[in-house]
Amino acid sequence: MSKDNIKKGRYSNETHRVNKDKVKQNNKRELDIPHLLRHSKADDIITVCLAAFSNTPSVYWANEIEGFHKKFLNASQTMDDGIFNKDTYMDILKTTGVEVDTRRVFTEFFEKVMNVNFKHFLSSLRKIPGTEKLINSKFILNLLKNSSNVGFIWTAILNISKNNHSFIFKLDDNHTLYIKKNELVNLSTPKVVDSIEAPLDAVIEANLTFEENLFLTTLNVFTPNAITPGVKEIYEMLIIAFYRYLENQYGSKYYLRLRELMNLFSIVKLQSLYSNKWIKEEREYLTTVYKSNYIKIIVDKHSPNDVEALLQELNLTD
Numbered sequence: 001m002s003k004d005n006i007k008k009g010r011y012s013n014e015t016h017r018v019n020k021d022k023v024k025q026n027n028k029r030e031l032d033i034p035h036l037l038r039h040s041k042a043d044d045i046i047t048v049c050l051a052a053f054s055n056t057p058s059v060y061w062a063n064e065i066e067g068f069h070k071k072f073l074n075a076s077q078t079m080d081d082g083i084f085n086k087d088t089y090m091d092i093l094k095t096t097g098v099e100v101d102t103r104r105v106f107t108e109f110f111e112k113v114m115n116v117n118f119k120h121f122l123s124s125l126r127k128i129p130g131t132e133k134l135i136n137s138k139f140i141l142n143l144l145k146n147s148s149n150v151g152f153i154w155t156a157i158l159n160i161s162k163n164n165h166s167f168i169f170k171l172d173d174n175h176t177l178y179i180k181k182n183e184l185v186n187l188s189t190p191k192v193v194d195s196i197e198a199p200l201d202a203v204i205e206a207n208l209t210f211e212e213n214l215f216l217t218t219l220n221v222f223t224p225n226a227i228t229p230g231v232k233e234i235y236e237m238l239i240i241a242f243y244r245y246l247e248n249q250y251g252s253k254y255y256l257r258l259r260e261l262m263n264l265f266s267i268v269k270l271q272s273l274y275s276n277k278w279i280k281e282e283r284e285y286l287t288t289v290y291k292s293n294y295i296k297i298i299v300d301k302h303s304p305n306d307v308e309a310l311l312q313e314l315n316l317t318d
Contacts, residue, residue: 045241046211052127053214061171064116072175075109078102079179085186090285103187104289111292113171115313118294125221130234137307143221144297162200192278195271202267206260209249215242216265 061068083089083101092100126135159170167184169177185193208216219238222231246254279286279299286299293310 043241043244045237046245049128049214049218049238049241050211053124059116059120059172061113061116061175065112069175071109071112072171072177074102075106076177078106079177079183083183083186086188086282086285090288093288106187107289108291111290111295115292115294119313125218128218128234130237134230134234137311140310141297141307142225144294160200161204162197167196167200189278191274195274195278199264199268199271202264206264208261208264211245212261215245216261220265 061072065071078101081102083103083106084092089100089103092098122135122140125131161168161170166178166180169179171177181193181197184196203213206212215238219235219242222235222238224232224235243254243258246257250257283299286295290296290299293306293313296306297310
């Protein structure tokens with residue numbers, strides 16, 4: 001009997017050598033596979049995203065809006081004085097040409113704030129790898145026509161909260177807008193306020209971290225669709241990073257938090273359906289009290305020149 005056929009235990013020497021070679025080859029393959037690449041890449045993406053949005057909440061308003069403090073005081077005073085309901089305002093305006101209250105003082109200030117925030121938001125988006133050439137006029141049109149996108153943007157870049165009677169918009173440590181719920185109803189309708197309040201309540205109850213808000217917003221913005229092709233790779237990259245973040249924060253039970261966040265996501269999407277319907281029904285009113293290119297695009301009453309004007313305002317080019 002040859003040495004190769006001599007048995008040691010259950011196997012011959014030859015079989016032992018073959019098995020050892022297989023183990024060595026398998027070990028080599030394992031060494032060649034970068035097991036931590038997925039997680040390392042995900043961690044890098046988290047770092048990049050946080051860095052991109054780190055300055056979003058910090059806006060020096062006096063540099064962004066001329067006469068900001070005075071405009072802020074006038075807008076606050078309008079809400080304190082009160083306004084008529086939407087239908088009364090429009091009826092009197094159509095009949096007499098007279099604006100019966102000063103709501104446009106508030107709306108002009110608020111859309112300036114939103115325009116600045118949107119500019120900073122897009123600037124942050126462009127710092128995410130792969131987005132530089134995607135954020136053009138077509139992308140912006142699609143973004144603003146989707147009210148759920150706008151809703152997530154608002155919660156991501158505005159410090160919004162509420163008490164029993166008012167919605168609270170904290171612009172910075174020295175400037176906070178308190179808008180009474182009944183005045184917001186007069187500015188829109190009770191159902192519109194409900195469509196704002198329900199998602200806000202869900203956001204508050206979820207106690208979102210900055211990172212969770214960031215990922216939910218960017219994932220919503222970069223959800224693949226036919227209008228903005230090319231976002232699939234970015235979306236998949238963000239999904240991996242989002243799961244990694246949740247795993248880091250919540251350990252093996254991260255899926256429970258993921259379920260809570262997906263429920264929140266669904267609530268915002270559902271409420272946006274009503275917002276879209278109301279925007280279409282109230283185009284005349286909205287374009288009467290709001291004049292910015294930003295709002296014109298949202299209510300779908302814009303020309304190509306309006307889109308180009310907005311791009312110039314935001315310092316963006318195709």
